[in-house]
Amino acid sequence: MTIAAMQGIVKRYGNELALDYVDLSIHEGEIIGLLGPNGAGKTTLIHTLLGMIPFDKGSIQLFGRTEKVFSHENKQKMGLVTQELTVFEDLTAKENLEFFAGVYGLKGEERKKRVEEALAFVGLSSNAGKTPAKFSGGMKRRLNIACALTHHPKFLIMDEPTVGIDPQSRNHILETVEKLREQGTTILYTTHYMEEVQTIASRVVIVDQGQIITEGTVNELIANIQHEEKINIDVSTPGDVPVERLKGLEGVKNVHVDGSTVQIISTVGSGNLDRVLSLVKETSGVVGIQAEKPDLEDVFLTLTGKQLRDGEEE
Amino acid sequence: MRELYTMRFTALRLIRAWVVLLLLFVVPFVLVTLLSIIMGDAEEGGLLLRNEINVMMVLAFQLFGGSVAMNYIHQDFFTERRYRIQSLPMNTTLYGFTTMLIGTLYSIILGALLAGYTVLVWNVDWGNIAWSIFIIALMATLSSIVCLIFTFSVKKFNIAERLSEVYGVGAILIAGLIFPMPDHAVINWVNEYINPIMLAYEAIDAYRNANVGDAWMNAGLLGGLIVITFVIMLLLGRRRMP
Ligand SMILES: Nc1ncnc2c1ncn2[C@@H]1O[C@H](COP(=O)(O)OP(=O)(O)O)[C@@H](O)[C@H]1O
Ligand SMILES: [Mg+2]
Numbered sequence: 001m002t003i004a005a006m007q008g009i010v011k012r013y014g015n016e017l018a019l020d021y022v023d024l025s026i027h028e029g030e031i032i033g034l035l036g037p038n039g040a041g042k043t044t045l046i047h048t049l050l051g052m053i054p055f056d057k058g059s060i061q062l063f064g065r066t067e068k069v070f071s072h073e074n075k076q077k078m079g080l081v082t083q084e085l086t087v088f089e090d091l092t093a094k095e096n097l098e099f100f101a102g103v104y105g106l107k108g109e110e111r112k113k114r115v116e117e118a119l120a121f122v123g124l125s126s127n128a129g130k131t132p133a134k135f136s137g138g139m140k141r142r143l144n145i146a147c148a149l150t151h152h153p154k155f156l157i158m159d160e161p162t163v164g165i166d167p168q169s170r171n172h173i174l175e176t177v178e179k180l181r182e183q184g185t186t187i188l189y190t191t192h193y194m195e196e197v198q199t200i201a202s203r204v205v206i207v208d209q210g211q212i213i214t215e216g217t218v219n220e221l222i223a224n225i226q227h228e229e230k231i232n233i234d235v236s237t238p239g240d241v242p243v244e245r246l247k248g249l250e251g252v253k254n255v256h257v258d259g260s261t262v263q264i265i266s267t268v269g270s271g272n273l274d275r276v277l278s279l280v281k282e283t284s285g286v287v288g289i290q291a292e293k294p295d296l297e298d299v300f301l302t303l304t305g306k307q308l309r310d311g312e313e314e
Numbered sequence: 315m316r317e318l319y320t321m322r323f324t325a326l327r328l329i330r331a332w333v334v335l336l337l338l339f340v341v342p343f344v345l346v347t348l349l350s351i352i353m354g355d356a357e358e359g360g361l362l363l364r365n366e367i368n369v370m371m372v373l374a375f376q377l378f379g380g381s382v383a384m385n386y387i388h389q390d391f392f393t394e395r396r397y398r399i400q401s402l403p404m405n406t407t408l409y410g411f412t413t414m415l416i417g418t419l420y421s422i423i424l425g426a427l428l429a430g431y432t433v434l435v436w437n438v439d440w441g442n443i444a445w446s447i448f449i450i451a452l453m454a455t456l457s458s459i460v461c462l463i464f465t466f467s468v469k470k471f472n473i474a475e476r477l478s479e480v481y482g483v484g485a486i487l488i489a490g491l492i493f494p495m496p497d498h499a500v501i502n503w504v505n506e507y508i509n510p511i512m513l514a515y516e517a518i519d520a521y522r523n524a525n526v527g528d529a530w531m532n533a534g535l536l537g538g539l540i541v542i543t544f545v546i547m548l549l550l551g552r553r554r555m556p
Contacts, residue, residue: 050397052396072404079401080401082397082398084394084395088323090326090330091323091327103404104402
C-alpha cells in the first residue's frame with residue numbers, strides 16, 4: 001500500500017527552486033533514507049508533503065487520499081519529528097508528552113500508559129519530571145522524537161533527528177528507529193550522514209539542489225556505479241594538480257582535490273589508471289595511492305561531482 | 315475538545331514563566347507598596363491621592379498584559395515550533411485563540427490580585443470592585459489584541475515587542491502620568507476618547523462617584539476600541555498565521 005506520494009512537486013522561494021519536479025512514493029513498512037547535503041531541500045520536501053507550506057505545482061497523496069489530503073484524520077496517522085527542537089521548554093518531559101498525547105486524542109489511563117511507554121522507549125523515564133532546560137543535547141533530541149510517538153503513528157517523518165549530538169545518543173536514536181520499524185512503522189528519515197542511511201534505510205533517496213538524483217537500495221545504488229573505480233592519489237604539490245586536464249582524459253568521470261589527496265573516479269577499463277597516474281606524476285609528484293570500495297558517498301560524488309560533506313563545518 | 319485540552323498546558327507554561335510574574339505582578343506590587351507608604355493620607359482638593367495613584371498604577375500595568383499572548387503566539391506560530399503545531403490534528407486557529415485567552419486571563423487575575431491587595435492593605439477605594447475588575451478585563455483584552463496586531467504586522471518579533479512597549483509607555487506618557495502634558499486640544503481629545511488607561515480610569519472613577527452614565531460611556535469607548543482592533547487583528551492574522 002502506498003502511504004504517501006508526491007508527483008511533479010515544484011516549490012520556489014522567490015527565484016530559487018527549492019523543489020524541482022519531485023516525484024516520490026513511500027510504501028507501507030519502508031524506511032526511506034532521504035539523503036542530501038545541507039540546503040538540498042529535504043526539510044522543504046517534508047513540509048510540502050505534510051501540507052505546511054504552499055507549493056507551486058504538482059500533487060500529493062496521503063493514505064490513498066487525493067482530496068482533503070491534510071485532514072485531521074490523516075494527520076492523526078502521522079508523526080513529525082522536526083529538525084529543530086520544538087518541545088516546550090517550560091514543561092517537563094512528561095508534560096510535553098501529555099500535551100501531544102492529548103492533542104492526538106488519547107485519554108485517561110490509555111494516555112498515561114502511552115506517555116510512560118514513550119518515555120521508556122527513548123530512555124527518559126528517570127528524567128520524566130525534569131524540564132528540557134536541564135537536559136543534554138541528546139536527551140532533548142530524544143524528547144523531541146518521543147513527542148511524535150505517543151499516538152503510535154503509522155507514518156513517522158524524522159527530519160535530521162541526530163544532528164549535533166554525541167555518538168552514544170545517536171546510536172540510541174538509530175536503535176529506536178530500528179524498533180519502530182519492527183513494529184511496522186513506515187518511516188521517512190532525512191539526514192546528511194550517509195552512515196546512518198547505510199545502517200537503517202530499506203530504500204535510499206538522494207536529493208541535491210531540489211532534485212531527486214537517484215533512488216534504490218544501498219546495494220543497488222552502489223552496483224550502479226560499480227563499473228567505475230575510485231582512486232585516491234596522495235601528491236606532494238596539490239596546487240599543481242591539473243584538474244581540468246585530468247577531467248579531459250578519456251574514461252575519467254570526476255576529479256576532486258581534498259587537501260593533498262586527488263580523488264579520481266573513472267570507468268573501469270584498460271589504460272585509464274595508467275594515463276591518470278602518469279599525468280599526476282608529471283605535474284604534482286605521487287606520494288601514495290589507494291583504491292577504495294565505493295560507498296554511498298561515492299554514489300553522490302559520481303552523480304553530482306560534489307562531496308556530501310562539502311561546505312560543512314565539521 | 316483537543317484545543318481546550320491544551321489550555322491547562324498553556325497555563326502551566328505561563329505560571330512557570332517567572333519574567334511574566336515579575337513584570338505583571340512583582341514590580342507593580344512593589345511600586346504600589348512604596349507609593350502607598352510615601353503618599354500616606356495626603357489629600358489634594360479633598361481627595362485621597364492614594365486612591366488615584368494606586369488605581370492608575372494597577373491599570374498602567376494592564377497595558378503590558380498583552381506581552382504574554384504575543385510571546386506565546388510568536389513561539390507557537392512564528393518559530394520552528396509552528397511545524398510541530400501544524401502537524402497536529404487540531405484546529406490551530408482555535409488553539410491560537412485559547413492561547414490568547416489564557417494570556418489575557420492571567421493578566422486579569424494578576425490585576426485583580428493587585429487591586430485586592432490595595433483594598434485590603436492600603437484601604438484604597440475602587441468604588442465597585444466587580445466593575446473595576448470588568449474594566450481591568452477590558453484593558454487586558456485590548457492589550458492582547460494590540461500586541462497581536464504588532465506581531466502580525468512586522469516581520470521581526472523584537473520590533474513587535476518594542477512597538478508593544480511604545481503602546482504601553484505612550485499611553486502612560488500621554489495620560490500625563492510621567493510628567494504633565496501640555497493643555498493641547500489633540501492630547502485632550504486622545505485622553506478623552508482613545509487612551510485606554512484614561513478611559514479605564516474614568517470608567518472606574520465615575521462609578522466610584524456614582525456617575526453610572528459616564529462610567530458606561532467610558533467602558534463603551536474601551537469596548538469600541540476592542541471591536542475595531544479585533545477586526546484588524548483578524549484581518550492581519552488571516553494573512554500571517556500559518
Ligand atoms: N523560508 C524560506 N525562505 C527562503 N528560502 C528558503 C526557506 N526555507 C528554505 N529555503 C531554501 O531552500 C533550500 C532548501 O532548504 P531546506 O529544505 O531547508 O534544505 P535541507 O533541509 O536539505 O537542509 C535552501 O537553499 C534554503 O536556503
Ligand atoms: Mg533540513
